[in-house]
């Protein structure tokens with residue numbers, strides 16, 4: 074009956090708040106906003122200025138009309154070339170993604186790895202840099218969305234900063250939900266997408282770049298026309314806008330997301346809210362008697378991976394019976410885990426509803442579960458920390 078009804082408890086895309094939908098619709102008030110006109114240029118400049126708070130940076134924030142992967146690719150092709158050495162921190166599917174990009178370019182890749190569900194030891198990055206002093210860059214995924222583990226970006230950044238290499242970070246599923254202090258920690262490039270904790274429909278990527286990285290980028294001939302970041306910097310700084318047609322509606326949506334974050338108490342309060350959602354989710358999962366993939370010390374505030382055999386059958390039931398979409402496993406953990414998304418437009422009541430439905434779904438798929446146990450576990454945790 075309810076064909077359109079679906080609660081997205083996914084690791085992205087997430088539900089888009091009404092405020093953001095309205096801001097996007099407003100951009101269609103005119104027959105179509107001329108993106109070179111002063112009205113839009115003002116919106117664009119305000120958006121990229123406010124977006125600095127999201128990255129905790131003073132650097133210019135560049136919007137790209139494409140998904141998150143494009144910002145990862147832009148980070149790499151603007152800083153390293155064929156045959157250059159790059160160190161990749163690989164802890165899951167999205168770490169492999171980075172290798173997909175670097176293989177495409179023909180870089181020499183040095184991998185620093187950890188088992189899926191675990192994180193990279195920063196000292197292993199130090200060793201890799203010592204053994205490969207010619208390395209031009211180190212690239213790490215902040216939140217590995219395939220496992221819900223958070224790499225120790227602060228400590229890795231401190232190690233990379235001691236060298237000439239640049240430190241690039243994939244913050245697609247961590248930005249806003251997880252503390253990340255670009256300038257303070259000394260990260261050179263942060264790349265992200267809009268459809269996660271930024272609560273946008275898909276199609277907008279953001280990238281921001283340190284002075285150290287700009288000095289490398291400025292000396293290199295970027296092999297891509299569209300993703301040549303030098304052009305974006307020049308046009309944005311001179312007030313021309315973006316070099317190519319921007320997605321006007323998504324820029325308006327992003328501005329509203331920045332305003333919403335400001336109104337809610339700022340980025341620090343978003344970190345606290347997401348941490349509370351994580352703790353509530355983990356308490357609920359434990360109370361259900363299910364096993365978490367990641368230890369508390371590395372658990373993401375934006376999503377939670379839970380071990381479950383035949384997870385895809387369970388997800389299908391959750392979609393069809395309860396109109397709740399849960400994330401599934403990627404790559405080698407396909408059908409073996411659930412990924413419960415709690416980023417962006419999510420509150421405590423969303424999680425309680427999810428746990429209540431999960432209890433029924435688990436019973437229907439042959440698991441032993443006490444009705445009310447998951448909900449009660451999450452509720453008890455909320456009483457301890459009602460920050461969400």
Ligand SMILES: Cc1ncc(COP(=O)(O)O)c(C=O)c1O
Nearest residue numbers: 140141142167218243245246266
């Ligand atoms: C950590 C991470 N990196 C990269 C991507 C790719 O982003 P997109 O699908 O927006 O291109 C994702 C998408 O889920 C992600 O979670």
